[in-house]
Amino acid sequence: MIEMNTDILWKTQYSRRRFLKLGAATLGFSAASGLFELDSFGAWASAQAPMARERIVRTSGSHNCGGRCILQAHVRDNRVVRITTEDDIPDTDKTPQLRGCLRCRSYRDRLYHPERLKYPMKRVGKRGEGKFEQITWDEALDTIAGQTKRIMDQYGPDAIYMQYAPGNAGRVSERVWMSRLLGLYGGFLSYYGSYSTAATQMATPYTFGTTATGSSRDNWAHSKLIILLGWNPGETIHGTNTAYYLKKAKQAGARIVSIDPIYSDTSVALADQWIPIRPTTDSSLLDAMAYVIITENLQDQAFLDKYCVGFDEAHLPPGIPAGQSFKSYILGESEDQTAKTPAWAEAVTGIPRETIIKLAREYATQRPGALIQGYGPQRHAYGEQVVRSGTVLAALTGNIGVKGGWASGTGYQARSHFVAAIPVPNPSKARISVFCWPDAIKRGTGMGPEASVKGVKQLSANLKLMFNLGGNCLVNQHADNNGTARLLQDESLLEFLVVSEQFLTASAKFADILLPADNMYERDDIVMPWGYGDYVLFMNKAVDTVFECRNGYDWISDLADRLGLKDKFTEGRTIDQWLRYLVEETAKKNPGFYSYEEFKEKSVYRWQYPESSIAFQKQIEDPGNNPFPTPSGKIEIFSQRLWDMNQLQEIPAIPKYVKAWEGPEDPLRAKYPLQCIGHHYKRRVHSIFDNTGWMEEAGAQEVWVSPVDAAQRDLQNGELVTVYNDRGVISLPVKITPRIMPGVVSVPQGAWWTPDEQGVDRRGCINTLTKYHPTPLAFGNATHTNLVQISKG
C-alpha cells in the first residue's frame, strides 16, 4: 500500500506561480499580434459606483453546457457588476431553483477579459500563425461574400461546410443564421452526431429505436441501486440540478456505485463504492456481469422472452445461423469459444473477479436499479459497444420501463418539449459525421458511406470553405492538433476559413477572416437544456455590445445583402421579431405558453407534470399497442441491421467487448505504457473559461497521475512534466493523486493548445495526444483512447 496525502494547508495562500505561467502563455499571442490593448475595459473590479442605480436583468447562458440555469445580471452604468442565480421562487423538491454553477458565477471574469476580440481582422501571416490586421466590417463582409460566391460557383455546395461550433448554442446563434443564409444561397455540407455523444447517439437506437431512453430524474429516488458508469454529473453538468437529484436518491436509500478510472467529484460525495476500471474495457465488465447473471439464472427471463430479440438462440431473427445470440457469446459458445467469466474480465478491466460477481448479483437482485452511462466511456475506439452492452444489461435485469429503473444508452429525456427553431432550408442533403471534416478536406470528391457520408452516394467536391462560428473544434477540441494544424495550413486544400469568436483561441488563430462576436450578456436569445429539465429560458440582453463586436443576425443580414438575399433571409424581420416568431410558433404547440412579453419578463417557462416520466413505460405495460420503434418492434439485443452491415469484427450484431487500438491490450504499451484520458473539468465548459483567472484558481491545468506511476518516474507533485506519444508532446504541472487508478493518467480536456517553437504544447491540450481515428459505426471521436509516456521536465 502506498500512503500519501495531497493535503491542504489551511493557511497557505494560492500559489501565484501557475498564474504567471498561464499569463505568459496567453499574453504570448497578444504581443505577437500587437492588436490587443490590455485591460481596455478599465479595471472592472474596482469600478464601483454605488451612486448609480442597479437593475437586475434575467438571463441565462448559451454556451455549450449541459445545464441551463437562471442568471441574474446586476447591471450598473451599462456594466455587469455582479451575477446571481434564481432566488425569486422558493427552492422546493417539486420545483428546485435553477442554480448556476461556478462557471457562470465567474462569468464577469470572462465578459470583461482584456483579451476579448474587438475588431474584425484579416490574416496577414501564414495560416495558423496568429498574425492579423484590423479591417473594417465592410471589408470583412465583402471578402466573405466574394469567397462564398467564388467557391459556390467553382465547386458547388458540397465544398461549403458549417463546422460544429456550439460555443453559442442559442436558438438565434450565428451558426443558425449562417446555415439559413447558405441554405438559401444554394446549400451546404452539414454534419450529424456530436463530439460529445457520437457513439451513443448512433448505437442506442439499434437497441431501442430512439435515444430518448431517460426517465425524469425524480425516478432515482425509487432506485435501490444506482451505477454511475463513467458518469460524473457533479462536475460535468448533465442538466441543471442533476447531482442534486442524485443526492436526493442517496438520501432516499439508494446505494451508489461509481465505475470510473477516476474517483470523481460525484463519487467522492455520493458513491458508496468506487470501482476503478481501465479505459476502453467497460464492455468486458458488463459482459462478465451478464455471465454471472446468466450462469446463476438471475436474469429476468420473462422480460427477455416477451420484449427482446436475440438474447438466446430461440429468439434470434429467422435466417441467422446458430451461435450468434448474446447468451452464446457470453457463455463462450460462439465463434471465439471464450466464456466471458469474471476471471476473463478481471485480466482486462483490472477489477477483481469477486467485485464483478458481487456487483452483478446486486444489480440483478436489488431491483429497481439504474445503470446510468456517462458519455466518457463511449468516446473510445469502440464506443458503440459499451453503449449497447449497457442497454442489454438493463434488459437482462428487467430494469426497463419501470419506476426506479433505467434503460441505459443515451438517456436523453423521454419527456420532450417543442420549442420552435429558425427555418433552415438546406437543399443539399449531403452530411458527414461531425468528426470527419478533415477527410472531406483531403479527399471529399467521391467520398462515400465508408467515410461517414450520408444523404448522398458520394460527395461531389472537396471541402473548400468553412464557417467556424463560435467553436473551438477546429484545432483544440477535435483530435491530433499537430496533424490538424498541418492540414489547415495548406491553403490549396481548405481555401477559405471564416471564424467568429470572442477570443483568439487555438482555432481562431487559423482564421482567414476573424470576426469579433458579441457575448451572451450582450444579446437576446432563447435557450433550452439539452440534458434534463422541463423548461425553456429567455436570455435578456443585459449590457450593450462592446467595441466593434456585432450580433450574428446583424452581420449575416449584411452578408445576405451582398449575396442578393437580404429580403429572403430576413423576411423583413428584426431579431426581436424573429424571437417573437419563435415564441408564437412555440405557443401554437404548447397551449398556455407565455406571450412574448410575459416570457421575456419571467425569463423561464416551466412545463408542469403531475407525475414523473418513465421511459418505455407504455411499451412495457401495453406492448401490443406500443411497439418499440425498432424494425422488430422489440428491444434488439441482436440487431439485424448491424448484422446486414457485414462488418462483424468491429460492428457486431450483439454488443461485444472489442479490444481497442491503444487500449490496455495493445502491444504499443511497451513503448507508451500509460492510458491517457481527458476528463471534463469543473473550471471549464469544454474550452470555454480556459483563459480566466478565477477559474484557474478554482482548478489549475494539471495532468493527474497516480502515486504508483509517479513513484516509478520519480515525479514530484506540482513539478512540470512532459506527456507524449508519437503524435505530440505537452508540458504541464503534475497532480499526483490517488484519485486516479495506476496505469491511467488524465489531462483535463479543454486547455488551449499553445505550441512553442519546438511544437511542445505549453498549456496541456489533451488533443495534442489524441488520434484522428473515427469509431467504426458512428464515425465519432475516440478522444479517451490514447497511450502515452510521462517524464520529468
Next chain:
Amino acid sequence: MAKQIAFYVEQKFCVGCKTCQVACKDKHDLKVGQLYRRVSETAGGGFEIKGATVIPAVYAFWTSISCNHCGQPVCVENCPVGAVQKQAADGIVYIDQEKCVGCRKCVKSCPYGAPQYNRETRKTGKCDFCRDELAAGKPPVCVAACPLRALDYGPLNVLQRKYGKANETKGLPAGGQTQPALVIAPHRDAL
C-alpha cells in the same frame, strides 16, 4: 436577531464544485489569490495491486470553509487597532476597513486562514456573512449558490438542534480553540 449566527456545511454531500467560492468572489469583487470562502480537496490512501487487479483504498473529501464568526475570535483579540470586531446583535465578525492598518495580525492568528490580505488596498478583508444580503432578507451568497444544497445558515443553536454539534473535521483545527460558529455533517472519510 439571534445571539450567534452560524454556517452549516454538509461536507458529506459536497462535490467540491467550488460554486460557493466563486459566487463569494463575485459578490465581494475578490482578485485571484483572495478567497473569503474556499473549497479544499483532501485525498489520500493508495492501491493494492494484485496480479492484474487494482484495489483502491482511497479516501477523499472536500472542505468548504469561510470565516466561522467564532465565539472566541482570536482575530478580534489580536487586532491592535480594534478594526476586527464582533457584532453584538448576531455575532458576525467583520473588519472595519476604515480602521484596518493591514498589519496582518489577524491573518497570522486565525487558525482557519479566514482573513485575506489585499495587496492593492493594503488592508485585510474577510467574510462578513453577507451582512447586506441578510439585511435585505436574503441568505448569504454561498448558501444561495450551492447546487447540492449542502450549505445552510441560521442561529447556531437552531443549526445544532437540526444537524448536531460537530464543529470540526479532519484537517480543520479543533473546535475548542476558538468556538467556531459552525456545524458540520462530516464526510465519512473526514471523521
